[in-house]
Amino acid sequence: MESVNIKQLASLLNLSIATVSKALRDSYDISKGTKEKVIALANELNYQPNPHASSLRKHKSKTIAVIIPEIANNYFTLAINGIETVAQEKGYHVLIYLTHEDYKKEVSLAKELYNGRVDGVLISVSGTTTDCTHLHNLQKKGLPIVFFDRVSEEFDTVKVTTDDYESSYLATRHLVEQGCKKITHLAISKSLSIGNKRLQGYRKAIADFQLPDSESLIVECTNNDEKDVALIRDMFIREKPDGIFAAVERYAMAGYEVCRQLDLNIPKDVKVISFSNLPIASFLNPSLTTITQPAFNIGHEAAARLLTTLEKKNVPLTNESIVFKSSLIQRASTSK
Amino acid sequence: MESVNIKQLASLLNLSIATVSKALRDSYDISKGTKEKVIALANELNYQPNPHASSLRKHKSKTIAVIIPEIANNYFTLAINGIETVAQEKGYHVLIYLTHEDYKKEVSLAKELYNGRVDGVLISVSGTTTDCTHLHNLQKKGLPIVFFDRVSEEFDTVKVTTDDYESSYLATRHLVEQGCKKITHLAISKSLSIGNKRLQGYRKAIADFQLPDSESLIVECTNNDEKDVALIRDMFIREKPDGIFAAVERYAMAGYEVCRQLDLNIPKDVKVISFSNLPIASFLNPSLTTITQPAFNIGHEAAARLLTTLEKKNVPLTNESIVFKSSLIQRASTSK
Numbered sequence: 001m002e003s004v005n006i007k008q009l010a011s012l013l014n015l016s017i018a019t020v021s022k023a024l025r026d027s028y029d030i031s032k033g034t035k036e037k038v039i040a041l042a043n044e045l046n047y048q049p050n051p052h053a054s055s056l057r058k059h060k061s062k063t064i065a066v067i068i069p070e071i072a073n074n075y076f077t078l079a080i081n082g083i084e085t086v087a088q089e090k091g092y093h094v095l096i097y098l099t100h101e102d103y104k105k106e107v108s109l110a111k112e113l114y115n116g117r118v119d120g121v122l123i124s125v126s127g128t129t130t131d132c133t134h135l136h137n138l139q140k141k142g143l144p145i146v147f148f149d150r151v152s153e154e155f156d157t158v159k160v161t162t163d164d165y166e167s168s169y170l171a172t173r174h175l176v177e178q179g180c181k182k183i184t185h186l187a188i189s190k191s192l193s194i195g196n197k198r199l200q201g202y203r204k205a206i207a208d209f210q211l212p213d214s215e216s217l218i219v220e221c222t223n224n225d226e227k228d229v230a231l232i233r234d235m236f237i238r239e240k241p242d243g244i245f246a247a248v249e250r251y252a253m254a255g256y257e258v259c260r261q262l263d264l265n266i267p268k269d270v271k272v273i274s275f276s277n278l279p280i281a282s283f284l285n286p287s288l289t290t291i292t293q294p295a296f297n298i299g300h301e302a303a304a305r306l307l308t309t310l311e312k313k314n315v316p317l318t319n320e321s322i323v324f325k326s327s328l329i330q331r332a333s334t335s336k
Numbered sequence: 337m338e339s340v341n342i343k344q345l346a347s348l349l350n351l352s353i354a355t356v357s358k359a360l361r362d363s364y365d366i367s368k369g370t371k372e373k374v375i376a377l378a379n380e381l382n383y384q385p386n387p388h389a390s391s392l393r394k395h396k397s398k399t400i401a402v403i404i405p406e407i408a409n410n411y412f413t414l415a416i417n418g419i420e421t422v423a424q425e426k427g428y429h430v431l432i433y434l435t436h437e438d439y440k441k442e443v444s445l446a447k448e449l450y451n452g453r454v455d456g457v458l459i460s461v462s463g464t465t466t467d468c469t470h471l472h473n474l475q476k477k478g479l480p481i482v483f484f485d486r487v488s489e490e491f492d493t494v495k496v497t498t499d500d501y502e503s504s505y506l507a508t509r510h511l512v513e514q515g516c517k518k519i520t521h522l523a524i525s526k527s528l529s530i531g532n533k534r535l536q537g538y539r540k541a542i543a544d545f546q547l548p549d550s551e552s553l554i555v556e557c558t559n560n561d562e563k564d565v566a567l568i569r570d571m572f573i574r575e576k577p578d579g580i581f582a583a584v585e586r587y588a589m590a591g592y593e594v595c596r597q598l599d600l601n602i603p604k605d606v607k608v609i610s611f612s613n614l615p616i617a618s619f620l621n622p623s624l625t626t627i628t629q630p631a632f633n634i635g636h637e638a639a640a641r642l643l644t645t646l647e648k649k650n651v652p653l654t655n656e657s658i659v660f661k662s663s664l665i666q667r668a669s670t671s672k
Contacts, residue, residue, distance in 0.1 A: 048450060063431075071407070071413045071416055071417065072410070072413045072414065072417070072615075074408065077407045077408045077413065078408065080407055080434075081407065081408070081434070084434055088441075093431060093448070093453070094431075094432065094433075095399075095429060095430075095431050095432075096430065096431075096432045097429075097430075098417075098420055105424075112429070114384060117429075253615075253616050253619060256616075256619050257619075279408070279561075279589075280589050280592075280620070283589060283592050283593075283620050283621055284616070284619050284620060284621060285619055285620060285621030285622070285623070286621070287621070
């Protein structure tokens with residue numbers, strides 16, 4: 001169906017463009033009768049305002065940006081589904097930006113948002129981000145920011161995460177209970193708050209159960225599968241661990257690959273547990289014991305908080321950490 | 337870093353806003369000296385044009401929409417990475433829209449794009465879409481559309497796909513060669529071009545090798561895992577097939593689940609092959625034989641074609657089908 005523009009509408013009604021525009025915006029300048037006439041014809045002819053012009057007028061783009069490190073990760077695909085659900089309900093567009101774990105890309109993407117392209121930002125920061133000036137600049141421009149999963153503690157805003165420290169402690173303890181004596185941690189960047197919390201949870205359990213605690217049992221993985229396999233393989237040959245606690249499912253799969261290369265049986269020789277939202281964890285060989293985060297709910301909550309602030313100017317973002325609980329699901333990869 | 341707006345820039349230079357605006361647009365109205373003075377100060381003070389105002393002027397949003405049925409699918413996550421790569425190179429934003437396989441949602445999303453929010457559209461149509469009026473309307477509005485993977489043959493534009501018919505024939509033949517006598521096809525919607533091609537490839541092989549050909553061996557799956565498992569289970573109990581050819585990896589996983597429930601061994605009792613871009617197919621129990629599509633390349637090519645048209649007004653989209661080749665990777669799920 002073709003639609004008309006405001007000029008055609010004005011000409012058909014024999015009114016000025018300004019009058020039609022005011023009538024459509026329900027201005028008190030315009031009589032009730034004129035308004036009704038304008039709106040009736042606008043509906044009949046499928047008039048739709050130009051979104052850019054209307055953004056300029058209202059200073060609203062009805063768009064939010066979601067900045068995430070990667071998309072080939074079940075946690076983020078589920079979180080995006082949660083965000084999308086809220087956005088569609090409230091009539092917002094979602095712009096998805098991928099940083100590919102690259103700090104420079106994150107900075108350049110943030111700069112593109114300086115000038116009103118979006119009304120607000122949901123972000124999970126990249127693993128190489130240590131300086132958050134680019135995000136402070138967004139806040140200074142008046143853009144509300146909500147963090148989820150990978151948060152920056154230096155911001156006074158809503159941060160939605162899971163109980164990373166507690167879950168990591170429980171994951172490590174689970175390996176100890178299943179008989180592991182030397183546990184390696186496949187870690188994400190320590191500069192990330194979640195990286196640090198997962199490492200600390202592991203460390204605390206290692207200390208409580210008096211297991212070997214050594215820097216050389218901690219492998220800080222990258223964003224490159226081949227590199228990660230090489231790093232983990234080197235560590236295995238050097239340290240001969242009997243348990244793997246992986247901070248991200250992709251690292252667990254790199255661990256499976258190393259065990260295959262070194263002919264180590266999971267779970268007989270090595271037990272594996274991982275943070276993961278893989279829907280088919282139970283079909284892996286062996287099925288993978290996971291700490292599963294409520295990723296959809298996390299995305300949903302982060303988006304709901306941001307959109308409430310955008311819709312209601314008197315509901316600013318509070319400095320608040322919202323923590324969801326993860327679940328440990330035991331499968332064959334940690335069997336005795 | 338704070339940036340100035342055009343009004344502040346004009347006031348600091350003691351020039352009119354119109355003059356500054358023209359100087360920044362390199363207008364022939366303005367002297368070289370004035371232009372240099374304006375640009376130097378704009379750079380120094382980090383002046384950035386308002387994107388909405390600049391969109392209105394140039395009628396360009398520098399944004400493309402990607403409409404896909406779902407995101408929790410390795411094919412689409414890889415394709416998006418391919419699209420993203422091209423978009424970032426050319427300085428375009430990517431708006432990702434999910435239809436969740438829902439025709440009505442696809443129509444309502446398309447309507448939101450009628451008025452210049454994006455410059456072009458990449459789409460993989462939903463499984464429930466049979467009428468493409470909403471997409472014809474986008475074209476009438478002058479928006480270039482490129483289809484990828486799930487294309488609509490009724491459009492004269494670029495369509496990027498894989499050799500679905502040939503791959504499906506080869507997949508079915510592979511099951512026959514491995515000893516299967518009764519092969520089921522877990523199909524996507526026949527209203528989709530790829531659904532139809534995959535079904536036809538399967539049918540041709542079934543006919544060539546004189547295997548049982550029956551409607552009741554074809555299960556048209558949905559977008560709901562639980563429903564699919566129930567449908568496949570009913571068919572297994574009724575037909576007792578010894579081979580599964582799945583059109584989408586999610587259906588293969590539903591097949592694995594049904595075999596587990598019915599205590600059927602893969603590959604001894606039932607052999608399984610599937611279209612799939614699952615990076616960990618080799619870690620499944622048993623590892624999954626796949627037809628793997630070059631999803632990243634498909635997204636890359638579709639985006640490259642669209643952006644070339646957007647950048648160069650004299651390079652319109654031709655009516656062309658670009659077909660990439662898939663590879664059959666044999667693993668344990670089809671062992672003899």
